[in-house]
Amino acid sequence: MLFYMGTVSFDVVPVLKRRPTPGSVYRSPQLYAKLRPEMDSDNSSADAISTIWKHSYKVGEWKPCINKSSEGFPESNGYMFVEANGGLNQQRTSICNAVAVAGYLNATLVIPNFHYHSIWRDPSKFGEIYDEEFFVKTLENDVRVVRTIPGYIMERFDNNMSNVYNFRIKAWSSIKYYTDTVLPKLLEEKIIRISPFANRLSFDAPPAVQRLRCLANYQALRFSNPISSLSETLVGRMKKLSANNSGKYISVHLRFEEDMVAFSCCVYDGGDREKLDMDAAREIGWKGKFTKRGKVIRPGAIRLNGKCPLTPLEVGLMLRGMGFDKSTSIYLASGKIYDSDRYMAPLLEMFPLLQTKEMLASAEELAPFQNYSSRMAAIDYTVCLHSEVFVTTQGGNFLQFLLGHRRYLYGGHSRTIRPDKRKLALLFDNLNNGWKNFKRQMLNIRGHSDSKGMEMKRPNDSIYSFPCPDCMCKVNKTEDSRSSSASSAPAYD
Numbered sequence: 001m002l003f004y005m006g007t008v009s010f011d012v013v014p015v016l017k018r019r020p021t022p023g024s025v026y027r028s029p030q031l032y033a034k035l036r037p038e039m040d041s042d043n044s045s046a047d048a049i050s051t052i053w054k055h056s057y058k059v060g061e062w063k064p065c066i067n068k069s070s071e072g073f074p075e076s077n078g079y080m081f082v083e084a085n086g087g088l089n090q091q092r093t094s095i096c097n098a099v100a101v102a103g104y105l106n107a108t109l110v111i112p113n114f115h116y117h118s119i120w121r122d123p124s125k126f127g128e129i130y131d132e133e134f135f136v137k138t139l140e141n142d143v144r145v146v147r148t149i150p151g152y153i154m155e156r157f158d159n160n161m162s163n164v165y166n167f168r169i170k171a172w173s174s175i176k177y178y179t180d181t182v183l184p185k186l187l188e189e190k191i192i193r194i195s196p197f198a199n200r201l202s203f204d205a206p207p208a209v210q211r212l213r214c215l216a217n218y219q220a221l222r223f224s225n226p227i228s229s230l231s232e233t234l235v236g237r238m239k240k241l242s243a244n245n246s247g248k249y250i251s252v253h254l255r256f257e258e259d260m261v262a263f264s265c266c267v268y269d270g271g272d273r274e275k276l277d278m279d280a281a282r283e284i285g286w287k288g289k290f291t292k293r294g295k296v297i298r299p300g301a302i303r304l305n306g307k308c309p310l311t312p313l314e315v316g317l318m319l320r321g322m323g324f325d326k327s328t329s330i331y332l333a334s335g336k337i338y339d340s341d342r343y344m345a346p347l348l349e350m351f352p353l354l355q356t357k358e359m360l361a362s363a364e365e366l367a368p369f370q371n372y373s374s375r376m377a378a379i380d381y382t383v384c385l386h387s388e389v390f391v392t393t394q395g396g397n398f399l400q401f402l403l404g405h406r407r408y409l410y411g412g413h414s415r416t417i418r419p420d421k422r423k424l425a426l427l428f429d430n431l432n433n434g435w436k437n438f439k440r441q442m443l444n445i446r447g448h449s450d451s452k453g454m455e456m457k458r459p460n461d462s463i464y465s466f467p468c469p470d471c472m473c474k475v476n477k478t479e480d481s482r483s484s485s486a487s488s489a490p491a492y493d
Helices: 029-041 087-104 134-139 151-159 175-190 208-222 225-241 260-263 271-285 299-305 312-321 338-350 373-385 398-408 423-428 435-451 483-488
Strands: 060-064 079-084 108-110 189-192 250-253 330-333 389-392 472-474
Touching: 029 338, 029 435, 060 175, 079 087, 079 389, 087 108, 087 175, 087 208, 087 373, 087 398, 134 208, 175 189, 208 398, 225 373, 250 312, 250 373, 250 398, 260 271, 299 423, 312 338, 312 423, 312 435, 330 373, 389 398, 423 435
Parallel strands: 079 108, 079 189, 250 330, 250 389
Antiparallel strands: 060 472
């Protein structure tokens, strides 16, 4: 046999190319090209935006019910000063937790100081983002809140806050830690400082603590007048643009900014230019983190695990598959999209009525907020809050707070589409799928989001995402219908 094979050249060894694991490669553009003709000719879609939540409330509704105190205060145990770090919604966590801890310790809370961060680069003060007077007034019978610390106390520390004792508290500490460790120091010094303060209080807490968290997040915190005014204007414009759908629109939180794509280590279809851009962005933002010796990055595994940011094209494909047609108005909440001209083009083809805050507002209207990331995020937050459907494409604090706030406003249901991105990775990589089958699978994902819209808080869940049952009460059948309960909720906060 060896003699017989002697005529075969051993200089040429056949290379067997291994087929990539399904779902590990970005092939959404090819799928879009294949599905688009059938998608464009599909006239079978029902009025998706008006019918999407029609079965949502069959288990009953919930209504806001946060009890305010009407009793007076005992003498204060001292002043509590906190530094709220992070972006808009991480700072919001700090504020609400600070209210809860201060109230529980019978401390006087100083208006939280916002820590300037090199990533967020927003020097805004509390009163520039939130309505400070309303915050103090809403809490007046539950927690003492002051803007400044009395001079006679600060004189003991040479009027230097850095001389005040600072607690470095572990993340997710129990309220018992505060009563056992923080309170004695507060009683001794009459002032304490806690920096940083985000996520320094356990989600699981006694009812008295949870009540104060509810009061702070859902009632006391509303955006400042300049932010609220522009946000209200943009909500009105979105509803006017959505007149063909009774003023109902979809909001999408899209995380496809350059730093987000770079941090994910996912690979798309930008070739060498994309690699150069991502390598540079990673080195600027996280110097050396991704180039450490022995560091192994597997983009295919990341995609399969559902950790890759969805592209604008993928968001469009998903929503068209879920039954939303070209007449649907979409509000896109996002930073600057990476390579936006190329990546946004297919989404605009699928949804020509898409808007962003930059498209809805004039340059003059946006000018006071333009260089302040938290103020811009607050505008996005409000327009998303009042949409009929909210679509999330990535986790994070923005999503967690909106889930809870929307549940609080809409009878306990988040009215949010939260796709399983591991399933999406497989579906977007399946070029054998036809439009009808793809659409059926997208409708299943939509239905799953509906079924998960109304959920109760479990012990280790955040009250800021799951307000039921701590911040809300079950509605009796004899009470008003959903429409009346929703209309009684505060319109802009």
